[in-house]
Amino acid sequence: MISVQTLPFIAASALNAEDGSVKTLHIVAPSHCAAFEERYEAWLKAQAFQAKAGQYARLPEGAALFVVSPEKAEDPSVYGVLGTALDAGDWRIACDGVAEESRSAVVLGFAMGAYRYHVRGRDAFVARLVVDERDAGALAFAEANRLGRDLINTPANLLGPVELAAQAREALVARGAAVDIVQGEALRTAYPCLAAVGEGSDRPSQVVIGRWQKREGAPLVSLVGKGVCFDTGGYDLKPPAGMLRMKKDMGGAALALAVACTVIDLGLDVSLEVRLGCVENSVSGHAMRPGDVLMTRSGKTVEVGNTDAEGRLVMCDLLTEASEHAPAWLLDMATLTGAARVALGPDLPALFTNDDNVAEIFCESAKTSADPLWRMPLWHGYDAWLDSKIADMGNITAKPMAGAITAALYLQRFVPKGQKWCHIDTYAWNDASTPGRPEGGETLGLRAIVGAIAKLC
Secondary structure (H helix, E strand, O other), X not given: OOOOOOOOEEEHHHOOOOOOOOEEEEEEOHHHXXXXXXXOHHHHHHOOOXXXXXXXXXXXOOEEEEEOXXXXXXXXXXXXXXXXXXXXXXXXXXXXXXXXXXXXXXXXXXXXXXXXXXXOOOOOXXXXXXXXXXXXXXXXXXXXXXXXXXXXXXXXXXXXXHHHHHHHHHHHHOOOOEEEEEOHHHHHHHOHHHHHXXXXXXXXXXXXEEEXXXXXXXXXXXXXXXXXXXXXXXXXXXXXXXXXXXXXXXXXXXXXXXXXXXHHHHOOOOEEEEEEEEEEEOOOOXXXXXXXXXXXXXXXXXXXXXXXXXXXXXXXXXXXXXXXXXXXXXXXXXXXXXXXXXXXXXXXXXXXXXXXXXXXXXXXXXXXXOOOXXXXXXXXXXXXXXXXXXXOEEOOOOOOOOHHHHHHHHHHOOOOOXXXXXXXXXXXXXXXXXXXXXXXXXXXXXXXXXXXXHHHO
């Protein structure tokens, strides 16, 4: 079982078997509230308790009661309120009228709700859940979610390309993966288009390549993540309001890393490759300009119509390299377009794929894991919008519409025919705090993606 030091948990093995200080958290279906209402009638009336889903109440004798609808019992966000509601101390979970399988959702939702980011270090958790071997899966997701959130929330002056690459390497090596970091001239040679994005910054670009396999011959899953640690927009400079959250523009890399860590911690039967393009898009005399024509790893040329459409320039070289290894499935993740947010809002990552069966697996996984994704079309009627008069393609279109679709179509030009591929355009952020989702960085789609990988392989 993974370490719980950075999570609001305590291992059951660390407790004294006769320790009477551990409190009980009762997770109760509405139909099972009667016994509690009869036993603690006055106590519950004082708290205006009703036997409805979402109700929380303190009980005497060091206990608490949380009511959940059986239909929602396996949705971790339902339990997010418990991360801040429980009194100080250690708590064990007891399910009453709720399936024991819901325990994993309780553990994960509690961790998601208890999370807070602080630059100077993490506060001690005042309330902790007691966990054991049954909770290994939930702990894997909780740790990956924490890692991804921490990376996205870290200010850009503290997390540049070098620091992001170093943290990714540390997380992967700790799990037994082999990791290479490509930089300098080797990076410019292998990833010329990606390198051009980072040339405007004094902070050197890095590419992280991690490899892990459960066994020899396991199907290869390849992950690619956009790690733009700060995006000024380049010469097509963003307005001040547009820059406020640009530390989160490496959210795709954070999500890809979180997925990789979870896959390894769960021991899924795959061979895994993960590529993270860690760069900064800045303005300087060395920065790429609108109208420049860039060479890509594939040999195709790209005319830069807008320097703020840099994410796809980072991703295309990595997709080309990943495809050279003919994975069973290729998946990229990126905070790629504002157009996806206009279409779907902040909570729904956009899913694009060239394979209907893969799409069905993803959508079913999103549903069962309560971690939504929404399929968008790769509408090839718009493909010609990317044509350039002087290069093989442009990185943007002249049309003020369908921006998420045309960005996905750009990426697809670097995926060989017959290669199963998915692209996820994510916001990677919670605009406001809701139960289980505090304001700040978020690994949207983590559970859905891992669940899909488990089914695909």
